[in-house]
Amino acid sequence: MPEAPLLDLKGITRRFPGVLANDHVDFSITPGEIHALLGENGAGKSTLMKIIAGLLAPDEGEIRWQGQPVTIRSPIAARDLGIGMVHQHFALFEGLSVAENIALSLPKAVPGAALTKRLNAVAEQYGLELDPDTHVFSLSAGEKQRIEIVRTLLQDPKLLILDEPTSVLTPGESRQLFDTLRRLSDSGTAIVFISHKLQEVRELCDHATILRGGKVVADCRPSELKAEQIAELMLGERPPAGERIERPLGETRLQVSGLKLIRPGGAKPLEVEELALRSGEIVGVAGVAGNGQEALYRALSGEDLANRSEAILFGDVPVGRRGPNARRGLGVAFLPEERLGHAAVPNFTLTDNALLSNLIDRQLQRRGWIFRWRLARRAQSISDDHDVRHSGIDQLASGLSGGNLQKFVVGRELDKRPTCLVIDQPTWGVDPGAANRIRGELQRLAAEGAAILIISQDLDELLEMCDRLAVLHEGHLSATRPVEDWTIRSLGLAMTGAEPSEAQPTDAAPLQVAQ
Amino acid sequence: MIRLVPRTRPSLWLQAGASVAAVLLTLLFGVIMFALLGQPPFEVLSVFLTSPLSSAFDISDLLVKAGPLILIALGLAVGYRANIWNIGAEGQFLLGSIFGMGAVLALGNPSTAWAVPVILVAGAIGGMLWASIPAALRTAFNASELLTSLMLVYVAQQVLYLMVNQVWKNPLSFGWPETVELEDALQLPVMVDGTDIHAGLIVVLVVAAVLAILTFRTTFGYRMRMAELTPKALRFAGFGENATIWISLLLSGGLAGLAGAIELSSTFGKLNDQFSLGYGFTAIIVAFLGRLNPIGIVLGGLLVGFTFVGGDWIRVTHGVNDAAADVFQASLLFFVLACDLLTKYRLHWARRPTRQGMPAE
Numbered sequence: 016m017p018e019a020p021l022l023d024l025k026g027i028t029r030r031f032p033g034v035l036a037n038d039h040v041d042f043s044i045t046p047g048e049i050h051a052l053l054g055e056n057g058a059g060k061s062t063l064m065k066i067i068a069g070l071l072a073p074d075e076g077e078i079r080w081q082g083q084p085v086t087i088r089s090p091i092a093a094r095d096l097g098i099g100m101v102h103q104h105f106a107l108f109e110g111l112s113v114a115e116n117i118a119l120s121l122p123k124a125v126p127g128a129a130l131t132k133r134l135n136a137v138a139e140q141y142g143l144e145l146d147p148d149t150h151v152f153s154l155s156a157g158e159k160q161r162i163e164i165v166r167t168l169l170q171d172p173k174l175l176i177l178d179e180p181t182s183v184l185t186p187g188e189s190r191q192l193f194d195t196l197r198r199l200s201d202s203g204t205a206i207v208f209i210s211h212k213l214q215e216v217r218e219l220c221d222h223a224t225i226l227r228g229g230k231v232v233a234d235c236r237p238s239e240l241k242a243e244q245i246a247e248l249m250l251g252e253r254p255p256a257g258e259r260i261e262r263p264l265g266e267t268r269l270q271v272s273g274l275k276l277i278r279p280g281g282a283k284p285l286e287v288e289e290l291a292l293r294s295g296e297i298v299g300v301a302g303v304a305g306n307g308q309e310a311l312y313r314a315l316s317g318e319d320l321a322n323r324s325e326a327i328l329f330g331d332v333p334v335g336r337r338g339p340n341a342r343r344g345l346g347v348a349f350l351p352e353e354r355l356g357h358a359a360v361p362n363f364t365l366t367d368n369a370l371l372s373n374l375i376d377r378q379l380q381r382r383g384w385i386f387r388w389r390l391a392r393r394a395q396s397i398s399d400d401h402d403v404r405h406s407g408i409d410q411l412a413s414g415l416s417g418g419n420l421q422k423f424v425v426g427r428e429l430d431k432r433p434t435c436l437v438i439d440q441p442t443w444g445v446d447p448g449a450a451n452r453i454r455g456e457l458q459r460l461a462a463e464g465a466a467i468l469i470i471s472q473d474l475d476e477l478l479e480m481c482d483r484l485a486v487l488h489e490g491h492l493s494a495t496r497p498v499e500d501w502t503i504r505s506l507g508l509a510m511t512g513a514e515p516s517e518a519q520p521t522d523a524a525p526l527q528v529a530q
Numbered sequence: 531m532i533r534l535v536p537r538t539r540p541s542l543w544l545q546a547g548a549s550v551a552a553v554l555l556t557l558l559f560g561v562i563m564f565a566l567l568g569q570p571p572f573e574v575l576s577v578f579l580t581s582p583l584s585s586a587f588d589i590s591d592l593l594v595k596a597g598p599l600i601l602i603a604l605g606l607a608v609g610y611r612a613n614i615w616n617i618g619a620e621g622q623f624l625l626g627s628i629f630g631m632g633a634v635l636a637l638g639n640p641s642t643a644w645a646v647p648v649i650l651v652a653g654a655i656g657g658m659l660w661a662s663i664p665a666a667l668r669t670a671f672n673a674s675e676l677l678t679s680l681m682l683v684y685v686a687q688q689v690l691y692l693m694v695n696q697v698w699k700n701p702l703s704f705g706w707p708e709t710v711e712l713e714d715a716l717q718l719p720v721m722v723d724g725t726d727i728h729a730g731l732i733v734v735l736v737v738a739a740v741l742a743i744l745t746f747r748t749t750f751g752y753r754m755r756m757a758e759l760t761p762k763a764l765r766f767a768g769f770g771e772n773a774t775i776w777i778s779l780l781l782s783g784g785l786a787g788l789a790g791a792i793e794l795s796s797t798f799g800k801l802n803d804q805f806s807l808g809y810g811f812t813a814i815i816v817a818f819l820g821r822l823n824p825i826g827i828v829l830g831g832l833l834v835g836f837t838f839v840g841g842d843w844i845r846v847t848h849g850v851n852d853a854a855a856d857v858f859q860a861s862l863l864f865f866v867l868a869c870d871l872l873t874k875y876r877l878h879w880a881r882r883p884t885r886q887g888m889p890a891e
Binding site: 339340351360361371380385 | 748
């Protein structure tokens with residue numbers, strides 16, 4: 016049954032200095048349709064969605080809403096039309112409670128009790144649990160995203176735009192979200208679904224529009240294509256296949272035992288009874304956002320000190336009570352999840368950022384005196400060796416796209432040839448091309464004999480890369496098991512707090528490994 | 531609809547152009563304002579612009595006024611880069627002068643030149659102690675240093691009045707609220723005969739050069755350039771979180787105190803109730819005029835010193851009233867800062883309001 020489109024875009028063009036972000040893009044969606052928007056970072060997806068959501072004005076082109084030409088002047092105008100958007104980056108007031116944040120996004124004031132009721136109703140209907148009185152600053156990224164989704168759903172949108180909604184959800188939660196989206200679609204809500212996870216798109220979406228370099232390169236039915244074909248359309252070439260490399264295991268490089276760390280915001284403390292990594296080994300830590308990933312990273316990196324020095328051994332040196340640079344001095348490297356503001360200083364140039372984790376490197380600095388030209392050369396070689404695309408090493412870190420900055424900060428750590436690497440979310444929010452490259456580099460580092468601990472919320476990534484996996488739930492790290500012993504189902508159960516032993520691999524679906 | 535879009539990289543040409551544009555806009559503003567006030571605008575402007583450099587005396591006046599501004603601004607800029615907002619340099623300046631005077635009196639006002647460094651060091655210590663109060667309050671209780679440092683200015687002024695009216699009051703001052711004068715040997719030597727240019731200005735230049743090197747060439751400066759807004763990145767780099775707060779407040783307080791001691795042993799030669807001239811506040815403007823860069827601050831301090839002297843002249847020669855002269859001085863700073871904004875952002879004429887300027891991908 017061909018339906019009149021709910022939203023119809025014709026020839027949308029938007030320029031930014033030096034970039035044609037959208038080049039005569041046509042896009043149309045009918046009521047009840049779930050429509051994927053695919054493309055690498057920088058392909059123009061976000062620009063197109065911002066135009067629909069009233070955040071940006073197109074330079075050229077026509078927008079029709081239910082057949083009528085419209086100009087969407089502001090997010091409020093978009094909301095009044097019935098367009099709701101869940102952004103990838105959260106727009107929340109950290110100091111306010113969940114309920115207050117939601118109340119602020121509603122067009123009219125709603126009394127507290129009525130709001131809580133509506134909130135609970137929506138939360139239950141869509142399986143998005145939230146405590147209305149919690150302050151946002153104490154929530155994890157995953158929980159913050161739940162607020163964003165719930166508050167958009169509260170406005171009963173006709174068109175719902177979701178920008179990478181599943182990047183911080185467990186498989187179970189994603190499944191719940193998909194059920195929700197299907198129910199919304201059945202009731203006539205059109206949904207635009209932006210994702211990097213091609214399996215999800217194939218499973219969920221009726222249609223897909225694929226953007227590359229600001230242009231539409233394909234309109235297709237994703238269920239009829241293989242993931243590889245879609246990836247090829249997105250990237251314009253076949254992504255390099257991740258090779259399994261045989262790696263001999265060597266001596267123990269990292270040993271954690273009886274580690275305890277208080278977490279802020281009343282969360283359960285981080286507890287690690289036993290974790291050991293050997294040379295040549297990649298061990299993964301799975302878990303839903305907010306279950307202690309950052310605390311684990313900070314404890315291992317020395318940004319927070321452990322309860323006792325012997326809780327963490329690098330080689331055979333107890334470092335639990337020593338700071339980051341003392342640990343780096345032992346040949347260990349760290350990379351946190353947050354690119355801007357943690358792994359890199361936003362208003363520093365790439366050159367200055369090359370020094371951030373290298374302050375003990377006597378090639379770059381001696382007795383506090385920085386060798387600027389050597390530092391510039393280092394920044395240049397990191398960029399050259401790791402395919403960082405920028406307009407010069409004097410560009411500010413905040414001016415780089417997520418994928419390019421991630422390649423830079425990963426490259427900065429890899430170029431130290433660490434004997435042990437702790438990395439949190441190596442490819443979060445990074446385009447598939449850059450993600451593949453980073454994964455390949457990590458595997459090569461392990462093949463050269465480093466021990467690597469990957470903390471990630473991307474299960475496909477962990478299953479592809481790791482030899483052994485542990486699960487972090489409510490601050491508690493489970494024992495590791497070889498990756499073959501885990502299934503998507505048993506992992507999902509462990510991540511939601513069920514005992515891993517309850518999930519027998521016998522009745523579980525076969526292991527799905529992306530790519 | 532006009533909106534500001536950040537530039538990813540500032541250009542040197544633009545920065546130079548912005549300074550020229552600022553001067554031209556100030557002149558235009560001055561022509562209009564003086565004409566409206568019934569003054570011959572071009573004549574007043576020419577006095578304002580030429581007299582500060584017209585004689586050795588005027589140049590020395592300019593330099594002597596710019597000196598403390600530059601010294602204080604150099605310290606403040608270190609903190610401002612790191613988002614530590616010490617706006618109480620005036621108080622630290624006064625404590626510097628009080629500690630300097632304390633050193634003079636403790637040594638018995640000797641007529642020996644070796645005591646001069648002691649006075650300067652005492653001044654720096656006084657400023658540091660005063661600045662350590664906001665630092666301690668910030669690190670222990672997370673109290674905003676912006677508020678505490680400002681409030682301590684008013685406390686410092688009262689301490690000064692207490693000292694000059696009572697504790698250290700010179701019994702031979704005919705009731706004036708002031709201390710005894712420093713012995714000639716305790717005053718900073720004059721560098722150029724017939725002017726007031728004193729050795730303190732060399733201290734200023736040395737401090738500027740040292741800070742320029744520290745800021746861009748050392749790991750110390752690297753830490754101080756990391757904004758306090760990125761505490762996670764500070765920890766990642768292995769720096770303690772509170773150290774930036776302490777360093778920037780102690781450094782800015784110490785330099786403000788040093789400036790106070792220099793003023794004591796040069797321009798003033800004694801402590802009196804007129805000591806609080808607002809250098810500590812004007813230095814905030816100087817710090818931003820110089821774009822928080824040590825070399826820029828030296829130039830910015832000279833520019834502000836220039837407007838002080840030019841302002842004095844048009845008051846004298848054309849009877850321009852104080853308020854109008856101050857407005858004109860301020861307009862120069864206003865235009866410099868406004869044009870500076872345009873070097874960091876570009877104007878975008880949008881057909882309709884939009885919230886975001888750059889693609890987020």
